[in-house]
Amino acid sequence: MEYEEVVTTRRSLHEYSDEEVTEETIEEIVRQATFAPSSFNLQPWEFLVVQDDDRLATLAEVANGQEHIEEASATVVVLGDLDPSRHAEPVFEDWLQKGYIPDEETKGYLVDTVDGMAEMPETERRVWTNRSTALAAQQFMTAAWNQGVATLPMEGFDDEALVKAFEIDDSEYEPVMLIAVGYPADGADELAAERKYRRPVDEVVHYETFEPAGETSLDGDATGDASAPADD
Amino acid sequence: MEYEEVVTTRRSLHEYSDEEVTEETIEEIVRQATFAPSSFNLQPWEFLVVQDDDRLATLAEVANGQEHIEEASATVVVLGDLDPSRHAEPVFEDWLQKGYIPDEETKGYLVDTVDGMAEMPETERRVWTNRSTALAAQQFMTAAWNQGVATLPMEGFDDEALVKAFEIDDSEYEPVMLIAVGYPADGADELAAERKYRRPVDEVVHYETFEPAGETSLDGDATGDASAPADD
Numbered sequence: 168m169e170y171e172e173v174v175t176t177r178r179s180l181h182e183y184s185d186e187e188v189t190e191e192t193i194e195e196i197v198r199q200a201t202f203a204p205s206s207f208n209l210q211p212w213e214f215l216v217v218q219d220d221d222r223l224a225t226l227a228e229v230a231n232g233q234e235h236i237e238e239a240s241a242t243v244v245v246l247g248d249l250d251p252s253r254h255a256e257p258v259f260e261d262w263l264q265k266g267y268i269p270d271e272e273t274k275g276y277l278v279d280t281v282d283g284m285a286e287m288p289e290t291e292r293r294v295w296t297n298r299s300t301a302l303a304a305q306q307f308m309t310a311a312w313n314q315g316v317a318t319l320p321m322e323g324f325d326d327e328a329l330v331k332a333f334e335i336d337d338s339e340y341e342p343v344m345l346i347a348v349g350y351p352a353d354g355a356d357e358l359a360a361e362r363k364y365r366r367p368v369d370e371v372v373h374y375e376t377f378e379p380a381g382e383t384s385l386d387g388d389a390t391g392d393a394s395a396p397a398d399d
Numbered sequence: 400m401e402y403e404e405v406v407t408t409r410r411s412l413h414e415y416s417d418e419e420v421t422e423e424t425i426e427e428i429v430r431q432a433t434f435a436p437s438s439f440n441l442q443p444w445e446f447l448v449v450q451d452d453d454r455l456a457t458l459a460e461v462a463n464g465q466e467h468i469e470e471a472s473a474t475v476v477v478l479g480d481l482d483p484s485r486h487a488e489p490v491f492e493d494w495l496q497k498g499y500i501p502d503e504e505t506k507g508y509l510v511d512t513v514d515g516m517a518e519m520p521e522t523e524r525r526v527w528t529n530r531s532t533a534l535a536a537q538q539f540m541t542a543a544w545n546q547g548v549a550t551l552p553m554e555g556f557d558d559e560a561l562v563k564a565f566e567i568d569d570s571e572y573e574p575v576m577l578i579a580v581g582y583p584a585d586g587a588d589e590l591a592a593e594r595k596y597r598r599p600v601d602e603v604v605h606y607e608t609f610e611p612a613g614e615t616s617l618d619g620d621a622t623g624d625a626s627a628p629a630d631d
Contacts (some may be wrong), residue, residue, distance in 0.1 A: 170545040173402040174434050174538060190606070198600050202406050203537055206554050209599050222607055224629045246609065254598060257617045261596035264617075290522050294529050295554070298575060301533035302552075305435055306541070307408055313402040320534075322438050322527070335609050364493035364520045365433050366442050366486060368426050377452055377478065377567050385489045385496070393543060 169201050173313045180317035180357055181235045183349030188240040188316055194346065200307035205299045207281060208258050211248035213340065214299045215333065216241050225332050230345060231326035239319070239347035244333065247296030248345045252278075252285040252391075289366060300343045304389060313350060315321075319347040322377075405545045412549035412589055413467045413503035415581030420472040420548055422448075423582065432539035437531045439513060440490050440627035443480035446539075447565065448473050457564050462577060471551070476565065477536050479528030479575045484510075484517040509558060525573060526560045534574045539605065543580060551579040 197214050204212065217226050218241045226244070227236040236242045259266075259274045268274055287295070308318045322344055330337040351358060370380045429446050437443065449458050450473045458476070468474045491506045493499075497499040500506055518529070540550045554576055562569040583590060602612045 168402050170400050170402045170405040170541065171431060173433050177434065179436050193601050194604055197604050199403060199406050201407070201597050201600070201603060204411050204540070204552050208595050210603075213603055213605060213609065213611065214608075215609045217607060219607055244609075255614055256616065257598075258596060260617055265593045265595070267500075267595070290468065290525070293522070294525055297526050298533045298554075301530045302537040305534040305537040308436070309402065309541075310406065310537070320436050322530075333609060339550070340609070340611070349572065360499070361497045363440050363499070365495070366488060366489075368433070370431050371433060371445055372426055372429050373445065374422070375443065375447075375449060375451055376475075377565060377572070379445065379448045379572070381485040384488055385492055 168313050173190075173309050177309055177312040178350075178357060178362075179319045180351055180355060181238075181319060182352040182355035182357060183235070183239050183317065184231045184352045185346075186240070186350045188348050188350065192314055192316065193241065193243075196307055196316065196348075197309045199297070199310035199313075201227055203302040203306045204282075205302065206251070206295075207255070208261075209254055209299070211251060211253070211296050211344070212303045213246040213248065215244040215246060215335075217244065222333075226329070226345070227327040229332055230321060231322060233323070235319055235347050236345065239349040241348045243348060244329070245300055245307070245343045245346060246298035246335065246340045247293075249292045249296055249339055250285050251287075251288075251295065252281045253293070255281040288341070289313045291372070296341060297343050303345055304346065307346060315350065316348060317351045321345040321347070325354050344355065400545050408483065409541055409544040409552045410549070410589060410594075412583055412587060413470075413551060413606075414584040414587040414589060415467070415471050416578075416584045417551065418472070420580050420582065420584045422433070424546055424548065425473065425475075428539055428542045428548065431542035431545075432535045435534040436482070437534065438511070438516075438527075438630050439487070440493075441483050441486055441513065441531070442484060442490070443485070443528050445478040445480065446533045447476040447478060447567075449476065450532045458561070458577070459489075461560040461564055462553060465553060465555070467551055468577065471581040473580045475539070475578045475580060476561070477532055477539070477578060478567065478572045479525075479532035481521075481524045481528055481571055481573055482517050483519075483527065485515045487513040522611075526577075528573060529575050537574055539578060545567050546578055547582065549583045553577040553579070579593045 224236045224248050255278050259277045263274050329342050455469045487510050491509045495506050543550050561574050
């Protein structure tokens with residue numbers, strides 16, 4: 168599909184068909200998702216794919232009972248690595264081999280720099296890994312849609328219950344979001360529903376100085392294309 | 400361009416031509432970027448576009464002197480709104496008008512729910528806005544590439560100096576990342592350079608249980624397509 172069609176037609180979907188999304192398809196979606204950039208190419212993302220009915224029920228339970236988690240073919244727990252340095256060694260070895268850096272000394276300096284990042288306070292590491300991992304998560308959702316696979320991103324879950332139920336060491340990894348994955352149900356109502364409001368472009372773009380629009384009304388600032396409504 | 404081509408050919412670029420990226424093009428990129436999803440469709444993102452030479456020099460100064468900030472046609476400060484409730488009123492009014500919710504009472508309940516989110520501790524609001532805004536930032540970078548416009552995301556800057564220099568109220572908004580924007584220079588070396596390593600798909604995908612791969616070597620787990628190298 169053309170890029171613009173993918174991003175402007177993608178919608179968050181709650182109604183799925185019974186057709187299974189195969190592991191091959193999920194892995195192709197992840198492959199494309201991980202072309203996202205990350206600081207120093209550190210790639211602090213992990214994708215826990217839950218397909219088993221009992222485990223999906225557990226996941227729904229820790230996510231406020233959201234039933235589409237169980238109805239989807241799979242729900243993916245997108246995890247962010249809280250340790251920026253975990254993959255520094257192969258990443259910088261790759262830079263060295265491909266000539267991005269001149270020598271072992273430079274590699275050592277970069278490894279040290281990233282070891283320093285790993286010493287950031289926990290809050291900064293949380294912010295960093297959430298931000299980094301979200302870049303790949305967005306590309307996961309659009310890559311899926313390009314394969315005909317619908318997604319539903321979810322932030323509403325009990326972190327502590329989730330890491331406990333799935334035996335995740337939360338001193339090392341943080342659940343960033345859940346993404347339900349499935350083929351759209353035939354005639355899913357949501358595909359026909361009018362798209363939701365998007366804040367107009369001239370409200371979110373600022374030149375040179377930042378003067379936020381503050382509270383706005385639905386049709387206050389909307390002009391032309393800028394007000395094209397979109398999906399949630 | 401086909402979706403897959405956009406996401407697999409996009410590269411972070413440091414070398415730009417002198418051709419200006421027009422405001423019209425930037426606004427079209429932002430329009431497509433903001434089709435990204437957000438919790439309750441709250442859209443906590445703002446894009447501060449810096450094009451003026453003096454202001455670009457200031458921006459470079461607070462970002463460790465990264466010279467591509469000045470060489471690019473523009474550098475965008477992607478800001479995250481720390482107040483989830485700021486746009487709740489028009490967002491839920493839209494839901495009501497389009498039949499996503501049945502009545503004013505439900506709308507009031509949703510507004511109250513989001514007002515509750517706005518009471519989250521500062522750390523949780525930072526994590527939330529960084530994550531939410533990064534979704535749109537990733538789509539900004541791929542939408543740009545689809546228009547022939549290269550980007551360079553940057554996390555390395557002095558937050559406090561940046562908000563001071565640009566008079567941003569950091570109790571309300573947080574600089575999430577910088578994105579340099581420009582047309583690629585003719586024969587930019589980076590476009591010809593071998594793509595950087597990506598962690599293999601079978602290392603980042605986990606089924607049912609999460610067992611991280613730990614430290615890996617460059618060619619340890621790589622198999623077939625999964626190891627296809629990509630860009631930073």
